[in-house]
Amino acid sequence: MKDFKAKADLIWRVADLLRGDYKQSDYGKVILPMTVLRRLDCVLEPTKQKVLDYLPKVDSLKESSKDIALNKIAGFNFHNRSQFNFEKLIADPNNVAINLRTYINGFSTSAREIIEYFNFDDQIDRMDDPKADILFRVVKSFQEIDLKPDRQNMADDSMQMGYLFEELIRKFAEQSNETAGEHFTPREVIRLMVNVLFIEDKDILTQEGIVKTLYDPACGTGGMLSVGEQYVKELNPKADLKVFGQEINPESYAICKSDMLIKGQNPSNIKFGNTFTVDGLEDEKFDYMLSNPPFGVDWKKAQKIIAAEADKKGMSGRFGVGLPRINDGSLLFLQHMISKMKAGGTRIGIVFNGSPLFTGAAESGESNIRRWIIENDWLEAVIGLPDQLFYNTGISTYIWIVTNHKSAERSGKVQLINATGAKDDELTKGGKLDFNRFWQKMDRSLGNKRKRIVENGNERGIGFITQLYGNFEENEFCKILPNEFFGYWRITVEQPLKENGKVVKSKGKPKPDTSLRDYENIPFLKKDADQNLVPQTIEEYFDAEVKPHLPEAWIDHSKTKTGCEINFTKYFYEFKPLRPLASIKADILALEEKTLETEKTVLDS
Template sequence: MNILQYESKIWATADLLRGSGIKESEWPSYMMPFFALTMIESRLVRMFDNLKAEIGEEAFASINKDDLYEMIKDQGQGYNIYIFEKNQTLADICMNDKSFDIDFDAYLHGFDGETKDLLGVDATEGEKFLDIKGVISKLKAKKVLMGYTKLWSEIDLKPFNNSEITTLEEHIKRKWADISAETAGEQYTPDDVIALIADIIASKIEESDKLLKIYDCTCGGGNLLFGVEDRINAKFKRLTQTYGQDWNDALYALAKIESRFRPDSKIEHGNTLVEDKFYNEEFDVVIANPPYGVSWKGYQKDIENDKTDRFKFIPSISDGQLLFMQHLISKLDSNGMGVVVHNGSTLFSGDAGSAESNIRKWMLDSDIVEAVIQLPTDEFFNTGIYTYLWVLNKNKSLISKDKVMLINASEKFKPLNKSKGSKRKEVDETSRLEIVETLTQYVDKEYAKVFEKEHFYFNKQAIMLTNVDEYGYSFYAKLKQGKTSEKLTPVKLSNGERELSEFVITTFDAEKYNYLADAFEKDIKPFISSLDYKEQALVITTSTAKYWFDAEQETLIKEVNGKKDLLGCGKIVVKSAYKNASKTQPERIEISVELSPDFQKDYEIIPFHKDEVDNELAIKAFMAKYITKPFAYLENVVGVELNFNKIFYKSEELREVLDIMSEINSIDAELKALELGLAL
């Protein structure tokens, strides 16, 4: 009997929700706790039946209640008084409508403490997990609680093993993901992507007596973590152990419930970035599909004060993806590997010197990135963007040492016959095997390129340009050695273009700033009145000369007795500063005027060379070729970005002019025929 035949029956329970006026987007929150209840009961009943068969009916009947409790407790799958002591299930309770409310409440409270917590039987404030208490309250208000519970009680999963129930669970969670990205779909990874991740991992591991420890730091409902484990178990005899952590109450509860029916699985609740529940563990395999573009402002202080040394750099507060990446790398053992799903921002966000660029550089410096795989668009249920698989490996083969492979798998898909939310494509088995084979071979193909890791580095060289006039001169050449400007003592200022580097005073509140009233009258008013905004240029008149800036020639001009001297490109800078009263002078606002060179800070992006001498020579060659103005070198920062568009860009093939003209003539003829038809 195929368990997937129950998928439609389970989904049919939502018909009652629809009839009760409950919005489709809210269905998962109503279905989750009851589906979990059905899975738990079926597994407990099957475990109970297996125990009876193993011990024998007569011997089992003679076991007292305390011994029975300890025996079942040792199984680690939970306990329920109704199931184990009264031989009653949810279906039995639903047979008596008169006592249903009392019996159902007693049935739920008959579970062990952990199960009650996960289901949210006594949920009040704080962590409610699946919040069955809240759901029951809403269903009671709509007078459909018993009818809804009865529908679920008719779903008998007892004939199926854990693996089959897990398969059904993943199909149901996928449907929830289709309709509600805010619940199950928030962290749901499609089956085809899970299969690709599992195949990549399988290509990197081998049979061994050593336990394979698999970790997902944002495990959600467990579909990625358990999906990878099941596929690894299908290919290898090697024993596996799964570890997962998630912050979402309901998703954690689903994963935790599932973990209790697996041979060796540990699921914890909490924010991985703030409180790593597996702080003393390292893993053979790490996997994750962390949230994209989610702010971590709410726990900023915890991240900035983190003492674990896992965060080498702190990225932008608006996106925590690279925090998860650093955390996962810190959890790898000496030979560990991983596959992490990210959006494109982790490839190129942030300029050279930014935390994002520095994280990428640290990863490539550490030679931990083996490949990045671009997946097709429309692959996930709640987004149509490109997504990327980062393949991490601390035990690279010789052919991949100090190299990174980019695989453009954006065209490796099969269209779905029917869209599932935003998901319109899937990486089919043929494409999946081809991608894994390409990664294994690690040689260039049309859609895959291998690069030395330094290919992705670049120099961001800062320089200070000295702007020159149309004759190639700068005022800098006129200054005495060691000076950066020349101060003037003006006797008159006529208006024009000017630079007030500190502030411009246009009005003055003498009452509010009465302590500056005298200074205003003495110093500021004359300055303001001397500025005529109708003039073309600011002219500084001293006792010996006049100075102004000629915009056409881009030069400072000094005029003495009618003779003009070109000083080179520069600036007239007018400054004002408040001065406290001294023994010889009252408090005042002093205005100063300086002639200074026109410096401009600029940046040049230059290809990187891993040899330090070659890199310096390349920078100098670039400057000699492209920079024509005088300049001084400032700091050089090495950045890293992985740009798929640059590497795999294909320009659109241009059409022949004759073909285009022919098409235009054809369209023109069709339009004329239509006009003629309308005229008739």
């Protein structure tokens, strides 16, 4: 299949048939399952008759054995044994509903279950109702859309089909005003994540007959899994990357599973449901994991189950180290993925917004989770991406790379890469839009997506960021910091209560004045005279930074807490001195003079 956007536009036009009988937000209930059915129909077309001819030979077999035999004849992990296809469905306009149901029931079990997750049977009734009477026209419109695969390049064809689904889903999401967290990952972001995830293991992945596993706990329509599989196949056609995933949205789950079917992956590796409450792959461990979980989505519905697991299983479970705030479950996904790391080494790539980097005070759930990850030396890198990169949100995002098998040179260190690029006003030169090293402005916005990461060449975008990561050298875009750099103590600074100028004491000790109570965050490391990072103690900091200003102050050590944060923006901040007053004054005077000239021209005319 070529030109997925043109195909998506054709399919989108079919939605016009639903106008009046369906709300715009409900169009997807018809269009998505019909797209899946038409795609399966086109894929099976060349071998459909062979399956029908072979059917009598397996008539006496058990259903499971029959499926296996007919799948082999079809050439895929699924088949359809009914007498119908889309052409035959429209050949009998008066019986489309019953024939369409017969057609759907003719699919093998794995494919039929996919359609069931769309609850499409209800839509058949709704479209066939005399008040609507649009079922035949919808089926006919889809029959006219060619979704035949490019059999010479099935991997790329499946990728194009994935694009088509995501384009449709994006449009439906915009129609129904989905929340910012319900977004889809731009393909260039996935390619960057895959590049960075696999670059350290290229030698392993090019071995003859290598078999590895890839998992996404919030797999959506399967974009992460598809791009990961494609990367490995391009690197080594003989490699076998088995993909696994779980998805809570039934439509996205059905699309992902149908994509796995067509590509020859095992569709039973894709599980349905809430990853937190029912882990569909509980006993599995994986070599690689990729995910873009929803941003800022609360986990209140799953709170009882998650809290119970944390209390009951502790560190032997997924959430023993701590729980984040109820209104953002991002770090729960990362804890879940860490629980699935193999002892021999696993690499994880996950997309977050800025919140998991620094939200939460010392010894809060978020802080404890960050501290646990960094103290175990699992955080390998954080890559800051441009804003306005995603379809349904314009916020800045960050890729975390987490692994329990760092290379020797990366041991005890975290690499920070600032790939946010220049701001809009820095890109305009001579009235023309210029490129920076990371992203370019899109000709046309797609929802909130106004920028895209440049994909071609090693001097920009994906190639350049991958090089920054792989070279592991400090420069203007890259900082390499020891794990201890991100830790700090939160101390409570007290001052004595005074009455009539005298210190009030209790049991021989000064009584603190709560109105003067203050707090200080003391980093574990400080810069010495040569700008090298060296350890410091609480007392050293207190004597140097607090005592000179508050000579009577003391520390209440019983309240001291340990925290951990990654203040990404602060580390890359460059101070720009203010312009001289004389320069600002000259600009103002010039502007006033220009304004007066304009007024004079208008009045004289």
